[in-house]
Amino acid sequence: MKQFLKRRSFLQKASAVLGAMGISTLFTSNAKAEKPIDGKFVHVVFFWLKDPQNKEAKKTFESGLRSFIEGVDVIKSHHIGTPANTSRPVIDSSYSFCLIVTFDSKKEHDIYQEHSLHKKFIEDLSPLWEKVVVYDSIS
Amino acid sequence: MKQFLKRRSFLQKASAVLGAMGISTLFTSNAKAEKPIDGKFVHVVFFWLKDPQNKEAKKTFESGLRSFIEGVDVIKSHHIGTPANTSRPVIDSSYSFCLIVTFDSKKEHDIYQEHSLHKKFIEDLSPLWEKVVVYDSIS
Numbered sequence: 001m002k003q004f005l006k007r008r009s010f011l012q013k014a015s016a017v018l019g020a021m022g023i024s025t026l027f028t029s030n031a032k033a034e035k036p037i038d039g040k041f042v043h044v045v046f047f048w049l050k051d052p053q054n055k056e057a058k059k060t061f062e063s064g065l066r067s068f069i070e071g072v073d074v075i076k077s078h079h080i081g082t083p084a085n086t087s088r089p090v091i092d093s094s095y096s097f098c099l100i101v102t103f104d105s106k107k108e109h110d111i112y113q114e115h116s117l118h119k120k121f122i123e124d125l126s127p128l129w130e131k132v133v134v135y136d137s138i139s
Numbered sequence: 140m141k142q143f144l145k146r147r148s149f150l151q152k153a154s155a156v157l158g159a160m161g162i163s164t165l166f167t168s169n170a171k172a173e174k175p176i177d178g179k180f181v182h183v184v185f186f187w188l189k190d191p192q193n194k195e196a197k198k199t200f201e202s203g204l205r206s207f208i209e210g211v212d213v214i215k216s217h218h219i220g221t222p223a224n225t226s227r228p229v230i231d232s233s234y235s236f237c238l239i240v241t242f243d244s245k246k247e248h249d250i251y252q253e254h255s256l257h258k259k260f261i262e263d264l265s266p267l268w269e270k271v272v273v274y275d276s277i278s
Binding site for chain 1: 174175176177179180181183185209214215216217218219220221222223224225227229230231232234237239241245248271272273274275276277278
């Protein structure tokens with residue numbers, strides 16, 4: 001909270017200084033975009049690996065995922081993670097990897113689906129997983 | 140792609156100009172943070188409403204969710220959405236609402252869980268849903 005207020009106050013001052021220089025629009029838009037995740041179309045994927053304890057398989061999967069994601073320009077923002085250390089009856093922590101990629105719209109999502117790197121990722125790494133569940137959400 | 144390059148080139152120019160003014164750090168960090176979702180701890184929640192076709196219930200739920208999310212300062216970024224228009228065997232589009240909130244770490248997530256607005260949201264709006272599934276992921 002303190003850090004948040006500090007940052008806010010800093011941004012407000014910086015914004016005022018820059019505003020006086022005539023470049024306020026840049027900063028204003030940055031401050032406003034602080035909370036919503038960038039990209040209205042959110043593609044959430046959970047992967048269950050066949051051998052979730054196999055460190056080599058996990059490493060291969062994660063590096064394949066990272067390099068493919070970095071190569072696709074239509075992606076607005078992304079998250080690659082593993083189950084956090086939380087536990088409640090409603091929490092599903094049985095998956096191996098979580099991938100979230102966001103896009104400006106369904107159009108960019110469709111380009112991603114057909115992208116050669118996406119197809120190559122599925123071809124090369126699908127032998128490692130036994131289950132995939134996808135949720136697509138649009139705001 | 141074109142738009143991406145345009146934006147990049149604009150940011151590079153803006154960064155150079157601001158750099159000459161001695162405020163380069165702000166812009167450099169913004170440009171680098173373009174792709175990863177802000178917040179390493181990602182809390183993904185799917186809600187299945189009891190009466191998913193009830194427009195009034197959906198409206199009440201969504202506005203309650205939005206106002207609660209906006210009131211919790213530890214949230215780094217968020218997404219509130221409904222199923223996108225996609226369909227493949229691996230896609231689950233049966234849910235009513237998707238909420239994604241991100242935090243800097245598990246510590247902030249735990250504060251969110253105990254936040255009075257979160258508790259009030261559950262107390263007031265849980266009668267509207269029949270199922271909730273949560274995935275917590277950390278990068």
